[in-house]
Amino acid sequence: MQRVSVSAPGGHYDILIGPGLLDGLDEWLQPLAPTSIAIIADPTVAALYGARATAAARRVARTELVVLEASEGEKTLLTAARVVDRLVAMAADRRTVVVALGGGVVGDIAGFAAAVFMRGIRIVQAPTTLLAQVDSSVGGKTGVNHPAGKNLIGAFHQPVAVVADTTTLRSLPPRELSAGIAEILKHGLIADEAYFATTCADMARLLARDEAALAAAIARSCEVKALVVGRDERESGERALLNFGHTFGHAIEAITGFGTWLHGEAVGCGMCLAADLSRRLGMIEAADCAKVVEAVGAANLPVRIAGLSAAAAMQAMRGDKKAEAGTVRFVLLERIGKAVQRRVPDAPLVETLSAAGYT
Numbered sequence: 001m002q003r004v005s006v007s008a009p010g011g012h013y014d015i016l017i018g019p020g021l022l023d024g025l026d027e028w029l030q031p032l033a034p035t036s037i038a039i040i041a042d043p044t045v046a047a048l049y050g051a052r053a054t055a056a057a058r059r060v061a062r063t064e065l066v067v068l069e070a071s072e073g074e075k076t077l078l079t080a081a082r083v084v085d086r087l088v089a090m091a092a093d094r095r096t097v098v099v100a101l102g103g104g105v106v107g108d109i110a111g112f113a114a115a116v117f118m119r120g121i122r123i124v125q126a127p128t129t130l131l132a133q134v135d136s137s138v139g140g141k142t143g144v145n146h147p148a149g150k151n152l153i154g155a156f157h158q159p160v161a162v163v164a165d166t167t168t169l170r171s172l173p174p175r176e177l178s179a180g181i182a183e184i185l186k187h188g189l190i191a192d193e194a195y196f197a198t199t200c201a202d203m204a205r206l207l208a209r210d211e212a213a214l215a216a217a218i219a220r221s222c223e224v225k226a227l228v229v230g231r232d233e234r235e236s237g238e239r240a241l242l243n244f245g246h247t248f249g250h251a252i253e254a255i256t257g258f259g260t261w262l263h264g265e266a267v268g269c270g271m272c273l274a275a276d277l278s279r280r281l282g283m284i285e286a287a288d289c290a291k292v293v294e295a296v297g298a299a300n301l302p303v304r305i306a307g308l309s310a311a312a313a314m315q316a317m318r319g320d321k322k323a324e325a326g327t328v329r330f331v332l333l334e335r336i337g338k339a340v341q342r343r344v345p346d347a348p349l350v351e352t353l354s355a356a357g358y359t
């Protein structure tokens with residue numbers, strides 16, 4: 001088992017990474033001395049891992065398994081309200097612990113519900129997708145979508161622990177595995193050139209779900225994220241670099257309808273666009289841009305999604321949370337392994353979109 005510690009103003013906690021950790025969930029729940037436990041999962045994850053997690057939690061306190069229809073399209077305020085309803089129905093109190101068992105969607109919804117129920121109760125993130133294990137379960141961002149924008153409603157709420165059972169990745173559909181690799185590539189690209197190179201070299205092993213390669217990537221990604229979040233929990237500066245590829249990616253998600261493209265797929269394509277924009281602005285060489293595109297393609301992620309509307313993308317990007325007063329701030333590459341934030345004029349942005357097949 002590997003352990004990565006996070007120290008943010010909103011909480012200090014450990015991320016535990018290793019095979020079979022769900023069966024020992026009680027070891028991490030026991031010290032929290034909860035009055036009751038609510039495990040939140042979607043139907044797929046509940047069927048696969050609900051019984052194991054529940055059995056372990058019941059050794060600690062009264063436990064309910066709450067199964068939610070939770071997909072990207074259902075990541076709404078209404079779904080979060082349903083979690084709150086269930087917490088009320090089970091007579092949860094301030095010492096209840098919520099366990100988010102699943103991918104980023106369940107983690108974001110359950111995290112938001114835990115943030116607002118009684119002004120905040122404790123949550124343990126038990127991520128079961130690669131994307132959630134390397135990214136969304138760490139850092140305390142929680143939230144739900146609004147038709148006007150992705151994650152438009154949310155709260156910062158750090159977990160009290162993250163328990164990443166790497167064995168659960170064996171049942172993950174291949175498309176979801178690749179979506180997680182998008183965020184792994186992102187961590188290397190923004191902060192650690194050597195990690196990006198290792199990820200590229202290990203791509204076949206990652207896609208083949210080699211335990212050691214996956215565990216090493218999860219740990220390194222969590223370290224990168226923990227470092228950034230520790231320095232800038234509430235995204236007043238550096239944390240925004242974690243949004244590399246996301247302004248383009250969120251626009252793809254919004255204009256194609258949440259759920260058409262997986263978040264990680266949209267981010268994969270978004271990173272190619274952000275690299276192209278960095279090149280057009282004279283920040284990186286064409287060869288580095290090609291390396292980004294090659295890595296995204298090697299992860300079986302889309303490098304290009306043609307036929308999208310450039311006008312709709314521009315509108316979505318202007319409406320993104322990261323936009324201020326009509327200009328859009330982009331996270332761009334200064335080199336592989338170093339990202340920076342820049343305000344970008346419309347002209348090169350439109351060129352990037354049209355070169356990528358936007359009409």
Ligand SMILES: NC(=O)c1ccc[n+]([C@@H]2O[C@H](COP(=O)([O-])OP(=O)(O)OC[C@H]3O[C@@H](n4cnc5c(N)ncnc54)[C@H](O)[C@@H]3O)[C@@H](O)[C@H]2O)c1
Pocket residue numbers: 042044045048070071072075102103104105106108128129130131132135136137138139140141142151168169170171172173176179262263264
């Ligand atoms: N809070 C953050 O900091 C943050 C960061 C990145 C992404 N996110 C959010 O995360 C979400 C995406 O998360 P995701 O990619 O994990 O998607 P997801 O939660 O939708 O899970 C993907 C699919 O995999 C299934 N699944 C989960 N674990 C499985 C397993 N072990 N075996 C088989 N199937 C399994 C789920 O049922 C679901 O159908 C987006 O909403 C995104 O906005 C949040």
Ligand SMILES: [Zn+2]
Pocket residue numbers: 135183246263267
């Ligand atoms: Zn993301």
